[in-house]
Amino acid sequence: MVHKTPPIRIFISTGEVSGDLQGSLLIEALFRQAKKAGILIQIIALGGEKMASAGAKLLGNTTGIGSVGILESIPYIIPTYLMQKQVKHYLKEHPPDLVILIDYMGPNIGMGNFIKHNLPTIPIFYYIAPQEWVWSLGSKSTAQIVKLTNRILAIFPEEARYFQSKGAKVTWVGHPLLDRMKTAPSREESRRKLGIQPDEIAIALLPASRWQEIKYLMPILFEAAQQIQAKIPQVKFWIPLSLPEYKIAIETAIKTYQLNAVLVSTTSYYQTLEVLSAADLAIAKSGTVNLEIALLKVPQVVVYRVSALTAWVARHLLKFSIPFMSPTNLVQMQAIVPELLQEKATPENIVQEAIELLTNPQKRQEMLNQYQQMKQALGEEGVCDRAALEILKSLSL
Structure with a gap:
């Protein structure tokens, strides 16, 4: 098939080892579903080696700059800021058609807000939202996530219920590890x-x-x-x-x-x-x-x-x-x-x-x-393909 139109550009942002794994599974499914539909896609990403192996062009490797905790995150503030600054400049110069954020709460809320403000027409999906539904420390982060996303693709039933109750558009797709464990x-x-x-x-x-x-x-x-x-x-x-x-x-x-x-x-x-x-x-x-x-x-x-x-x-x-x-x-x-x-x-x-x-x-x-x-309770197999279809469907192709 000859593609006269340029490829659809998808930007994915995540961090740490688990985000890289989840990102790679989603990327494989996006390529699979796009091929079935006869759509040409290009994926650029902040992530890790697994995502690169799945076919994404890495703009920065985030697997080594993650932490849990307040003090623990201090050494990563500057490397994360510098990497994000570079990527934000790139996105302004080369706007994607769609953005997918995966977990990685602080950096991804920052990235999402930047895109919403500077590239307001680009749809933003949050796949595997931060676990606000578990440890909501007041509703500020939740409100930001709901405001900046066009749709949340939830992997836990409780996650779907929580964000839905806060006014987000949510689709529960099930947990992606079900696919991996097959x-x-x-x-x-x-x-x-x-x-x-x-x-x-x-x-x-x-x-x-x-x-x-x-x-x-x-x-x-x-x-x-x-x-x-x-x-x-x-x-x-x-x-x-x-x-x-x-x-x-x-x-x-x-x-x-x-x-x-x-x-x-x-x-x-x-x-x-x-x-x-x-x-x-x-x-x-x-x-x-x-x-x-x-x-x-x-x-x-x-x-x-x-x-x-x-x-x-x-x-x-x-x-x-x-x-x-x-x-x-x-x-x-x-x-x-x-x-x-x-x-x-x-x-x-x-x-x-x-x-x-x-x-x-x-x-x-x-x-x-x-x-x-x-x-x-984790749902049915085929999670990543369901998520990929939801994402591609939103492009109204």
């Missing part, structure tokens, strides 16, 4: 590939996808791992590497804590899934990975910690309070997996929860049953 390897296949012996207890350790987690979380997780190893000698830890720049820090920590551990350099998402699906248990930081672990039917303990000062400011000045942090618990607002947050994130508590899940078949089964119910 091709996940089986436990048997993964254990065989990784060379895990039948009598070996494999524990997946997921300490970090941000630098702050290397500092605040990894020592706690590794100390807990050391204690578990002392109690259960047939344990071996498997650590998928989220970003290559963390390799030396993690290898050094493995030696320091004398862990019987393998650091798996994951060049593909599939390799990460192999480590997760092979595990008898996962001990993980809070994040999208918790849902992946749940969909692979692996029991897990979720841990998170920020600096003591950030925690104090959040609680006492911002009156910050959340029912749950892990996406696994957020789907139905139910305590499916144990969450050890801040002061509760101690090696002793992690060890206690981990040993309980390894040795109590009833407790394991209960968690697996709840995983199954949670999966049903």
